[in-house]
Amino acid sequence: MTSARWLLLFAVLAVAGAAGLAIGPVSIGVVDVVRALAGSGDAQSVAIVRDLRLARVCLAMIAGAVLGMSGAALQGTLRNALAEPYLLGVSGGAAMGAVLAVVAGLTAAVALPVAAFGGAASAVALVLVIARVTSGRADPRVLLMAGVVVGAFANAAIMVLLAGAGEGTVRNALWWMMGSVAGAEWVTIRWLAFYALVAGTLLVAVARDIDLLALGEDAAAGLGVRVSSATRRIFLLSALLAAVTVAGAGLVGFVGLVVPAIARAFGIRRARELLLASAVLGAALVVGADVVARTVRAPAELPLGAVTALVGVPFFLVRLRRAA
Amino acid sequence: MITITNAVVRYPGARVNALDGASFVAQPGSITAVVGPNGSGKSTVVRALIGQVALASGSARVGAFDVATADRRAMARTLAVVTQREEPTFPLAARDYVMLGRYPHHGAWSALGPADAAVAEAAAVRAGASELMDRRTDELSGGEWQRVRLARALAQGGDVLVLDEPGTFLDVAHEMAAFGLLEELAREGRTILLVSHQLNLVARFAAHIVLLHHGHVAAAGTPADVMRGDVLEPVYDWPLVVARDPAVGAPVLIPLKRR
Numbered sequence: 001m002t003s004a005r006w007l008l009l010f011a012v013l014a015v016a017g018a019a020g021l022a023i024g025p026v027s028i029g030v031v032d033v034v035r036a037l038a039g040s041g042d043a044q045s046v047a048i049v050r051d052l053r054l055a056r057v058c059l060a061m062i063a064g065a066v067l068g069m070s071g072a073a074l075q076g077t078l079r080n081a082l083a084e085p086y087l088l089g090v091s092g093g094a095a096m097g098a099v100l101a102v103v104a105g106l107t108a109a110v111a112l113p114v115a116a117f118g119g120a121a122s123a124v125a126l127v128l129v130i131a132r133v134t135s136g137r138a139d140p141r142v143l144l145m146a147g148v149v150v151g152a153f154a155n156a157a158i159m160v161l162l163a164g165a166g167e168g169t170v171r172n173a174l175w176w177m178m179g180s181v182a183g184a185e186w187v188t189i190r191w192l193a194f195y196a197l198v199a200g201t202l203l204v205a206v207a208r209d210i211d212l213l214a215l216g217e218d219a220a221a222g223l224g225v226r227v228s229s230a231t232r233r234i235f236l237l238s239a240l241l242a243a244v245t246v247a248g249a250g251l252v253g254f255v256g257l258v259v260p261a262i263a264r265a266f267g268i269r270r271a272r273e274l275l276l277a278s279a280v281l282g283a284a285l286v287v288g289a290d291v292v293a294r295t296v297r298a299p300a301e302l303p304l305g306a307v308t309a310l311v312g313v314p315f316f317l318v319r320l321r322r323a324a
Numbered sequence: 325m326i327t328i329t330n331a332v333v334r335y336p337g338a339r340v341n342a343l344d345g346a347s348f349v350a351q352p353g354s355i356t357a358v359v360g361p362n363g364s365g366k367s368t369v370v371r372a373l374i375g376q377v378a379l380a381s382g383s384a385r386v387g388a389f390d391v392a393t394a395d396r397r398a399m400a401r402t403l404a405v406v407t408q409r410e411e412p413t414f415p416l417a418a419r420d421y422v423m424l425g426r427y428p429h430h431g432a433w434s435a436l437g438p439a440d441a442a443v444a445e446a447a448a449v450r451a452g453a454s455e456l457m458d459r460r461t462d463e464l465s466g467g468e469w470q471r472v473r474l475a476r477a478l479a480q481g482g483d484v485l486v487l488d489e490p491g492t493f494l495d496v497a498h499e500m501a502a503f504g505l506l507e508e509l510a511r512e513g514r515t516i517l518l519v520s521h522q523l524n525l526v527a528r529f530a531a532h533i534v535l536l537h538h539g540h541v542a543a544a545g546t547p548a549d550v551m552r553g554d555v556l557e558p559v560y561d562w563p564l565v566v567a568r569d570p571a572v573g574a575p576v577l578i579p580l581k582r583r
Contacts, residue, residue, distance in 0.1 A: 079413040136336050205432040211424060214414060218407040221374040223480070224400030224428040269416045 009280045016284040020057035059184035060290045061283040063249040068282025070238040071256025076210040077234045078140040084256035085242030088147035092154030093123025094246035102173045113247035120243030138231035178303030179250035207272035258312040326350040330382035342368040344539030352515040357526035360536035366519045400428035404477035408488040415462035425479030447478035466493030484515045503529045528574045551575035
């Protein structure tokens with residue numbers, strides 16, 4: 001990967017970030033955005049940029065970066081271009097945890113993210129146990145199937161929970177499930193950023209294992225990888241990364257699937273570069289999607305998860321056509 | 325050197341042992357071939373050597389390493405394996421693929437450098453794959469891919485090489501060239517272990533043949549010792565005759581039509 005291309009990737013992210021700060025119900029020029037960030041603009045601009053939009057942009061960047069990395073790691077490790085974090089039971093588990101919290105009437109600010117993370121982590125644990133019991137090892141096919149099945153079960157449970165719930169509860173739960181970075185809190189962001197940095201670094205550290213696992217189990221073993229434990233470790237790291245995002249921003253779908261594919265279409269092959277490029281591209285995609293989500297029908301907001309798909313699919317198709 | 329001693333492997337759920345007390349040695353400096361019918365345990369030998377199946381009892385050693393306890397990455401610097409089938413999930417440039425053979429020489433944070441590139445390039449030349457380095461793995465023919473994989477194994481830099489059905493996908497010329505190369509590599513002091521169905525081919529190149537049957541060694545020795553009708557017929561359960569290759573006098577197995 002040439003440095004010109006890396007520059008292009010970061011330029012895309014910078015443009016998305018600038019757009020995220022400048023565009024909204026109140027448009028603020030780029031010069032005023034910079035001034036507001038420095039704290040020297042007019043009071044209204046400072047409040048909008050620093051208190052509202054900066055937090056949103058940061059949360060969107062972290063969510064996108066994490067989902068992109070998680071997808072890149074899983075696709076190589078499970079040897080499947082369709083693998084993405086939400087396929088692995090993470091989304092279903094997180095949604096079930098969140099819906100339980102909503103239905104139980106827990107309204108504290110931390111209740112929802114904690115419940116969502118708890119649900120996602122339980123689902124991931126269940127998937128790993130199923131794979132262990134049925135195949136005696138971390139078989140990628142079993143992991144994928146177990147993930148889909150656990151997710152389907154969780155979705156059914158959600159329907160049951162919501163069937164008897166009031167209209168407001170259903171609306172709250174649905175809104176969360178569609179993903180949003182609107183209520184971004186700095187405390188959540190700091191915590192997420194720390195977690196993402198640690199888990200992301202750990203993933204980059206096992207990037208070579210991901211490269212080798214993508215060759216197949218026996219080939220990877222011949223090149224010095226302990227296949228089952230490496231698969232399990234990468235699966236767990238990726239899934240927990242996704243779980244944390246879900247806790248912070250709800251279900252922002254499609255990013256983990258589409259971003260690594262776009263990065264690969266750019267000619268990036270090595271897992272380490274793919275992880276980094278997917279982080280940058282994922283961040284740009286979600287920030288861009290959030291700009292669309294809050295401007296298209298302003299002052300109403302569109303669900304972020306729907307927009308990531310609407311923005312991502314055309315980009316994906318264009319890259320796919322060029323790569324073919 | 326590869327030393328397999330009383331190796332027993334049983335796959336979960338299987339009724340019989342895949343390896344049932346097999347013992348043999350592959351010496352450096354020559355080619356050793358493991359042959360046998362389908363299900364005789366040939367591929368299990370390879371899987372045991374790379375730690376993909378654990379031995380229920382017995383031992384497998386590669387050089388100074390005991391496979392059960394060895395650090396896998398350190399062992400991959402001594403032992404390189406070309407498995408029967410391998411398909412990268414995401415196609416990559418052949419050059420990058422051969423460079424994967426250098427991974428066992430690096431930790432998580434040390435970068436591959438020009439020295440690794442030089443080793444990879446030399447390996448490609450050796451395997452007759454240097455003109456393929458700029459191609460993508462999914463654009464290679466079966467024979468080209470096999471040569472690129474051999475280059476990757478050589479790039480690992482070890483002196484023990486294990487190949488599972490190396491002749492698959494190769495036409496006659498490439499097959500002979502590949503086996504000739506393996507012979508040359510062995511003469512330089514490497515240990516070469518072939519797992520193969522192709523008795524006639526290995527009989528020409530291997531110094532030592534190990535015949536597996538139901539997971540144990542039914543016969544072992546020089547091609548002349550093993551390539552005999554009375555040795556092979558009961559193992560393959562099929563009428564056979566062994567003739568002489570008119571050119572070099574190597575034993576040639578001819579399966580008969582069952583009457």
